[in-house]
Structure formats: C-alpha cells, structure tokens
Amino acid sequence: METIVSDTNRLRTFLKQMIVETLKLEDITAEKIDGDAPLFKEGLGLDSIDALELVVAVEKHFNVIIEDENVGKEAFASVNVLAGFIQKMFSGVSKSRMRLSG
Amino acid sequence: MDFTDRTVIVTGGTRGIGKAVALAFARQGARVAVIYGSDDQSAADMQVELETGGAPFLVLKGDVASPEAVDHVIGSVLQEWQRVDVLVNNAGIIRDNMLMFQPMADWNRVLDVNLKGTYLCSKAVLKHMVANRFGRIVNMVSPSGITGRAGQTNYAASKGAVIAFTKSLAREVARIGIGVNCVCPGVIATPMTDQLDPDSLAEMRRMIPMGRVGTPREVADAVLFLASDLATYITGQVLIVDGGLI
Numbered sequence: 013m014e015t016i017v018s019d020t021n022r023l024r025t026f027l028k029q030m031i032v033e034t035l036k037l038e039d040i041t042a043e044k045i046d047g048d049a050p051l052f053k054e055g056l057g058l059d060s061i062d063a064l065e066l067v068v069a070v071e072k073h074f075n076v077i078i079e080d081e082n083v084g085k086e087a088f089a090s091v092n093v094l095a096g097f098i099q100k101m102f103s104g105v106s107k108s109r110m111r112l113s114g
Numbered sequence: 115m116d117f118t119d120r121t122v123i124v125t126g127g128t129r130g131i132g133k134a135v136a137l138a139f140a141r142q143g144a145r146v147a148v149i150y151g152s153d154d155q156s157a158a159d160m161q162v163e164l165e166t167g168g169a170p171f172l173v174l175k176g177d178v179a180s181p182e183a184v185d186h187v188i189g190s191v192l193q194e195w196q197r198v199d200v201l202v203n204n205a206g207i208i209r210d211n212m213l214m215f216q217p218m219a220d221w222n223r224v225l226d227v228n229l230k231g232t233y234l235c236s237k238a239v240l241k242h243m244v245a246n247r248f249g250r251i252v253n254m255v256s257p258s259g260i261t262g263r264a265g266q267t268n269y270a271a272s273k274g275a276v277i278a279f280t281k282s283l284a285r286e287v288a289r290i291g292i293g294v295n296c297v298c299p300g301v302i303a304t305p306m307t308d309q310l311d312p313d314s315l316a317e318m319r320r321m322i323p324m325g326r327v328g329t330p331r332e333v334a335d336a337v338l339f340l341a342s343d344l345a346t347y348i349t350g351q352v353l354i355v356d357g358g359l360i
Contacts, residue, residue, distance in 0.1 A: 065290060
C-alpha cells in the first residue's frame with residue numbers, strides 16, 4: 013500500500029476503483045470518474061450513506077481514520093483531494109485521528 | 115433460524131432476557147459474546163451454561179455507559195472473531211421514583227446505561243457492519259417508552275429515546291443491508307420484575323389480556339426473528355411482546 017500511496021497517479025486510480033467497488037456503482041467505470049469532479053451532491057452524486065461506506069473503506073485500505081464529519085466533507089471533495097488527504101495522513105506526522113482545529 | 119458462523123453480541127447477557135437471548139443464539143449455531151456490568155456470579159453461571167452448549171463464546175465485563183469499556187469489549191470480540199453480525203442492546207436498569215423525588219443521580223444513571231449504552235455499542239459495531247454490508251441491531255425497549263408509566267419518567271424517557279434512535283439509525287443504514295429494530299417486552303419473569311412488589315405484579319397480571327407474565331424465551335424468539343433471514347425487509351420497527359398489555 014505504501015507504494016500506491018507514494019505514487020499519486022496510482023493512488024488516484026486505486027481510489028476510483030475503490031469507489032466503484034465499495035459502492036457497487038453500475039452506471040460508471042473507474043476510468044470515467046473525473047478526478048476533480050465533486051463526489052457528493054453534484055459530480056458523482058454520492059450521498060451521506062455512501063460517505064459511511066467510503067469512510068470505512070479508507071480506514072480498511074489505508075488505516076486512515078475519519079471520525080469528524082467536517083473533516084470527511086473536506087477530504088471527500090473529489091478523488092484528487094481525497095488522494096492528497098490520504099497521502100498527508102498516511103505518511104504524515106502521525107496516524108492518529110484527524111480533528112478539526114479551532 | 116440458522117445463525118451458524120454469525121457473531122452475536124448481547125449486552126446484559128448474563129441474566130433474565132439477555133441470558134435467554136444469548137443462549138437461544140448459541141443453540142442456533144452463533145458465536146456469542148455476552149457483556150455484563152457487575153454481577154460476577156451470574157457471569158460465572160452463564161459461562162458454565164455456554165460451555166455446556168459447546169458453541170464458541172465470550173463472557174466480557176464492561177459498563178456499556180463507558181466509552182472506554184465499550185471500545186475494549188467490542189475490540190475483544192473483533193480480535194477473537196473479526197466480525198460482528200448481530201448486536202442486541204439489552205443492558206438496561208430501572209431506578210423508579212416519582213419525578214418529584216427522583217434524584218439526579220438516578221436520572222443520569224438510567225439514561226446513561228439504557229440510552230447512552232445503546233448509542234456507544236451501536237456506534238462501536240457499526241463500521242464493521244458497514245464494511246461487511248450486513249448487520250442486525252436489536253434494541254430492547256419497554257411499554258413504558260410507548261405509553262409512559264408513573265414512577266418511570268427516567269426509564270420511560272430512556273426507552274422512548276431508544277425507539278426514536280432505532281428509527282433514525284434504521285433510515286441511515288438500511289441501504290447498506292443493516293436492519294435496526296426494537297423488541298418491546300411487556301412484563302416478563304426476570305430479575306428485573308423480581309424487584310417489583312407483589313401487589314404491583316398482581317395488578318399487572320390483571321391488566322394483561324393473556325393473564326400471565328411472559329417468559330424470557332418468548333422474548334428471545336422475537337429477537338432471533340428480527341436478527342434472522344426471516345426479517346430481511348423489516349427495519350425501524352418495534353415488535354411488542356407483551357401478551358396484549360398495550
């Protein structure tokens with residue numbers, strides 16, 4: 013997993029595949045997901061229940077824990093933003109739970 | 115109702131209804147973890163019964179109102195069996211008083227065990243159920259939580275809140291394949307009803323159309339039903355097992 017995380021393009025591809033498989037999306041393939049498109053509401057049109065599954069999938073694959081809803085909303089803005097978030101948390105200062113500051 | 119290879123957690127599972135529920139799941143092939151608060155003797159007795167049954171089991175001590183204790187016991191179950199399929203939030207206490215005489219400590223403790231405990235245990239298992247796209251949560255409530263009962267403002271409030279919690283959580287996770295329901299036992303022959311005075315108990319029997327109190331086994335059957343493949347299209351509901359009382 014470290015190899016994938018350190019390679020931004022590979023990570024983005026992995027995440028697109030993870031989203032399709034975790035949410036059992038039938039109408040779209042991983043290749044067709046725009047990395048900068050919003051994941052929720054517009055773009056891919058995911059909802060809060062999909063968010064639950066993605067939070068669990070991110071923890072399962074990367075051991076990155078998202079407990080705060082606001083942190084989750086920021087991290088899941090798009091595939092590319094999520095990739096950056098995971099890279100930061102995976103090799104970051106700590107693997108502890110990220111909390112909103114202030 | 116076959117629960118072979120299913121992992122079941124029953125809080126308050128060493129006495130009364132919880133014990134009947136845990137043993138019923140074990141008889142149907144489940145791996146059962148029972149969590150208890152403080153009665154070590156009942157826990158030891160339960161351990162003997164589960165050993166006799168032969169199915170894998172755990173008996174774990176922990177206060178369901180404590181986040182640390184809940185994390186610890188749920189963590190122990192996951193370490194042993196790597197999954198949770200069914201959670202029965204059965205742990206509950208009563209501290210009856212007319213409101214004017216109800217100490218805040220009694221109000222807080224009943225809400226903590228009955229409501230916060232349900233929240234903590236449900237949250238602790240939820241992500242594992244989400245990961246598996248399967249789960250059944252059954253919350254034990256009470257007729258008091260539906261109709262109210264004098265002397266039980268705290269208990270009724272906690273159980274009414276658990277009903278609302280159940281209906282809300284059911285809507286959150288239904289699409290992921292997780293069912294969340296309540297079982298509402300009426301007057302059942304258990305250590306909790308043993309605390310009632312004989313006059314109250316006799317009056318209750320007169321009010322029950324079936325003319326008798328229920329058995330823990332009759333409640334356990336309802337819990338197993340809601341956790342089984344016979345109830346896959348049922349969620350957010352309250353199944354009342356009370357001999358027609360309410």
